[in-house]
Amino acid sequence: xxxxxxxxxxxxxxxxxxxxxxxxxxxxxxxxxxxxxxxxxxxxxxxxxxxxxxxxxxxxxxxxxxxxxxxxxxxxxxxxxxxxxxxxxxxxxxxxxxxxxxxxxxxxxxxxxxxxxxxxxxxxxxxxxxxxxxxxxxxxxxxxxxxxxxxxxxxxxxxxxxxxxxxxxxxxxxxxxxxxxxxxxxxxxxxxxxxxxxxxxxxxxxxxxxxxxxxxxxxxxxxxxxxxxxxxxxxxxxxxxxxxxxxxxxxxxxxxxxxxxxxxxxxxxxxxxxxxxxxxxxxxxxxxxxxxxxxxxxxxxxxxxxxxxxxxxxxxxxxxxxxxxxxxxxxxxxxxxxxxxxxxxxxxxxxxxxxxxxxxxxxxxxxxxxxxxxxxxxxxxxxxxxxxxxxxxxxxxxxxxxxxxxxxxxxxxxxxxxxxxxxxxxxxxxxxxxxxxxxxxxxxxxxxxxxxxxxxxx
Amino acid sequence: xxxxxxxxxxxxxxxxxxxxxxxxxxxxxxxxxxxxxxxxxxxxxxxxxxxxxxxxxxxxxxxxxxxxxxxxxxxxxxxxxxxxxxxxxxxxxxxxxxxxxxxxxxxxxxxxxxxxxxxxxxxxxxxxxxxxxxxxxxxxxxxxxxxxxxxxxxxxxxxxxxxxxxxxxxxxxxxxxxxxxxxxxxxxxxxxxxxx
Ligand code: SF4
Numbered sequence: 240x241x242x243x244x245x246x247x248x249x250x251x252x253x254x255x256x257x258x259x260x261x262x263x264x265x266x267x268x269x270x271x272x273x274x275x276x277x278x279x280x281x282x283x284x285x286x287x288x289x290x291x292x293x294x295x296x297x298x299x300x301x302x303x304x305x306x307x308x309x310x311x312x313x314x315x316x317x318x319x320x321x322x323x324x325x326x327x328x329x330x331x332x333x334x335x336x337x338x339x340x341x342x343x344x345x346x347x348x349x350x351x352x353x354x355x356x357x358x359x360x361x362x363x364x365x366x367x368x369x370x371x372x373x374x375x376x377x378x379x380x381x382x383x384x385x386x387x388x389x390x391x392x393x394x395x396x397x398x399x400x401x402x403x404x405x406x407x408x409x410x411x412x413x414x415x416x417x418x419x420x421x422x423x424x425x426x427x428x429x430x431x432x433x434x435x436x437x438x439x440x441x442x443x444x445x446x447x448x449x450x451x452x453x454x455x456x457x458x459x460x461x462x463x464x465x466x467x468x469x470x471x472x473x474x475x476x477x478x479x480x481x482x483x484x485x486x487x488x489x490x491x492x493x494x495x496x497x498x499x500x501x502x503x504x505x506x507x508x509x510x511x512x513x514x515x516x517x518x519x520x521x522x523x524x525x526x527x528x529x530x531x532x533x534x535x536x537x538x539x540x541x542x543x544x545x546x547x548x549x550x551x552x553x554x555x556x557x558x559x560x561x562x563x564x565x566x567x568x569x570x571x572x573x574x575x576x577x578x579x580x581x582x583x584x585x586x587x588x589x590x591x592x593x594x595x596x597x598x599x600x601x602x603x604x605x606x607x608x609x610x611x612x613x614x615x616x617x618x619x620x621x622x623x624x625x626x627x628x629x630x631x632x633x634x635x636x637x638x639x640x641x642x643x644x645x646x647x648x649x650x651x652x653x654x655x656x657x658x659x660x661x662x663x664x665x666x667x668x669x670x671x672x673x674x675x676x677x678x679x680x681x682x683x684x685x686x687x688x689x690x691x692x693x694x695x696x697x
Numbered sequence: 698x699x700x701x702x703x704x705x706x707x708x709x710x711x712x713x714x715x716x717x718x719x720x721x722x723x724x725x726x727x728x729x730x731x732x733x734x735x736x737x738x739x740x741x742x743x744x745x746x747x748x749x750x751x752x753x754x755x756x757x758x759x760x761x762x763x764x765x766x767x768x769x770x771x772x773x774x775x776x777x778x779x780x781x782x783x784x785x786x787x788x789x790x791x792x793x794x795x796x797x798x799x800x801x802x803x804x805x806x807x808x809x810x811x812x813x814x815x816x817x818x819x820x821x822x823x824x825x826x827x828x829x830x831x832x833x834x835x836x837x838x839x840x841x842x843x844x845x846x847x848x849x850x851x852x853x854x855x856x857x858x859x860x861x862x863x864x865x866x867x868x869x870x871x872x873x874x875x876x877x878x879x880x881x882x883x884x885x886x887x888x889x890x891x892x893x
Contacts, residue, residue, distance in 0.1 A: 456883025
């Protein structure tokens with residue numbers, strides 16, 4: 240389904256949309272407060288951008304360096320060209336270790352590869368341990384935000400879900416009680432797990448180590464308790480040196496939620512005695528994105544979610560309306576690269592206000608890329624008849640001043656005189672959910688000319 | 698091995714022309730912070746508490762007063778073994794630590810700008826300890842507080858570790874309607890003691 244169709248489903252519950260909008264704007268506000276207290280924040284962003292851009296221009300070299308160092312550390316490194324290969328590799332590691340119960344901490348990559356259903360089909364239990372992810376897992380939904388996976392659910396829905404699946408008492412949506420119950424439920428899962436899967440926030444070529452950031456501590460609970468730890472990463476997670484973490488850890492937490500740093504920034508390098516550690520490096524379309532000069536900067540993304548929190552469209556249409564693993568502005572420039580046809584409406588889910596590019600900690604020109612995708616899509620995919628026709632007509636009207644004047648006159652008259660029911664009728668999407676202004680009697684041209692005349696007379 | 702060669706070849710063919718690696722000049726971020734003040738403020742912002750102590754003994758004394766009646770305690774501070782109710786050398790599986798109430802650990806690196814305290818393998822006999830414990834107590838000498846992450850990594854460059862973690866506050870989540878709840882999967886409380 241297209242973005243506008245899915246967005247209109249989300250928009251049915253007006254109160255919820257309002258809440259969603261305000262909650263995310265509040266997160267954006269916390270980000271601002273936190274960012275403004277950092278001296279030379281813009282320079283920090285420049286460093287983030289520069290280091291990532293340099294990394295991308297030497298990606299193969301840094302990956303090889305990373306692999307060699309990881310091997311020295313006693314970590315086994317695997318390579319997957321696509322989602323299927325990734326799932327197969329993880330599945331094989333689990334089989335080799337006779338693992339039937341798996342705990343997973345947040346990893347957008349494993350979402351992208353649809354790892355859970357693949358493993359579950361073989362009778363392996365996969366439990367998402369981030370609270371938000373556990374909530375959407377119980378609801379059989381995908382996450383709707385990359386940092387706040389259950390932001391689309393209210394506390395009463397969580398209350399009901401937990402009553403049904405965890406046997407909790409009705410609590411009128413008390414977050415304290417529900418979180419505590421989830422802690423108990425997931426504690427048990429951590430204790431029983433045969434293997435832990437985590438994502439990777441940053442992988443350091445120089446040391447062969449990698450960093451995982453969480454607020455809940457779930458990645459560490461999983462990785463340190465289970466005998467096997469599998470970390471899955473996209474090729475673009477590499478940074479050259481340990482010292483570069485100083486830049487990215489300063490940027491990430493503040494951009495994501497306004498925290499000065501996430502609660503836990505865990506640096507994994509060598510497996511603990513008697514334990515095993517695997518890293519799966521995944522391409523899945525990234526090398527192709529790297530080949531596109533206009534779009535390769537999207538690979539700098541550190542998945543902070545700031546562009547979603549600030550986006551007026553995302554806040555009012557909800558993450559599920561994007562029908563993609565990564566929603567929001569960044570998702571809208573990543574997804575068309577994977578499947579142009581399926582995601583052809585996403586680059587249009589934007590006002591091009593540029594707020595996403597302004598908050599992005601690694602300075603991705605998100606709104607410019609959205610615009611570029613639009614050019615490609617309008618050329619390569621069929622457009623709805625009404626949109627195409629109206630754009631053609633508008634184009635011809637704009638180039639003919641006389642016609643423009645006449646059309647303007649009619650429009651102004653219509654807005655003043657036609658009944659509401661006609662103005663807000665179906666073909667006019669601009670009349671949906673909003674009242675159009677009363678048309679002025681004069682056009683701007685007339686007003687301007689008259690004003691000039693009066694000026695000259697006085 | 699999988700598709701290693703194929704992936705590397707594609708990346709090599711598709712990457713843009715080499716761009717220079719920017720150098721980090723940490724001096725441009727320097728605001729002349731009062732380190733102890735800033736660190737204390739930030740630990741409190743992220744939900745932890747900071748106290749002063751005169752010695753390891755004093756830490757144990759203060760913490761037993763704050764959290765009386767705990768059953769399972771462990772400290773890695775020198776000369777505080779009387780506090781310990783478990784012997785880590787008899788623990789075969791980290792899962793046996795599930796009932797740990799208080800863990801006291803030492804650190805030699807903390808960061809003022811974000812209240813993060815570094816804990817690594819050297820002071821951590823079993824990696825899951827600071828995550829599985831109900832209450833985490835970190836002990837730090839004042840001179841080990843550095844202003845920013847940049848200085849922290851300059852130091853870490855010289856002490857390679859197999860596993861290490863920056864901890865900033867107790868574990869937390871806001872996944873239910875954005876209401877902050879302290880105590881997700883990790884520690885329910887975090888207390889930092891500063892020694893002179
Ligand atoms: S594109 Fe930028 S703002 Fe958006 S998630 Fe990625 S790093 Fe954050």
